[in-house]
Amino acid sequence: GQNIDQPTEMTATEGAIVQINCTYQTSGFNGLFWYQQHAGEAPTFLSYNVLDGLEEKGRFSSFLSRSKGYSYLLLKELQMKDSASYLCAVTSNDYKLSFGAGTTVTVRA
């Protein structure tokens, strides 16, 4: 099975930067996803990493180190609308997606 850990909650100020860490232990590895989920809504795709390194997409970036079983999601220039839960998910050898419990980010003015 998979063991995926991420912080439960984070708080940051509008305009600031927040880094959400995710560590995982998995039987085989075939990629890591980050999803955003606003309260009461469905998760939506943010990023996918399969190779080591940084993937940048506008204000959001995602980093992966396969040797360390570690990823982070970086949110820059925080806006109020970024208040949401951020879900780290890993695909392993069976190609099914396993999710962490999610990190709730609160952006304050």
Added chain:
Amino acid sequence: IAGITQAPTSQILAAGRRMTLRCTQDMRHNAMYWYRQDLGLGLRLIHYSNTAGTTGKGEVPDGYSVSRANTDDFPLTLASAVPSQTSVYFCASSETSGGAGEQFFGPGTRLTVL
């Protein structure tokens, strides 16, 4: 384009009753999934289907069954509901079943079993 739709949006159900949650996608995706989401536990996979006519068990399949008669529909049935099945249920689909593809989620069904 609707994407993925789920019905009902919410439901209150007496324990012991049978219930089917509906899921339909119009993207012609091969793979479909059912998850439940509970506070503090994240999304957990119940059942999945890599292509029409095939299904498989996920992490928490007990008490649930699915069918995949065609590409578009993937209903989830609770044969005899129990209070521990109170949860938010999300259906999702992806173009391929290889694990590298983005999954698209439906709006969810909030189910309460009393």
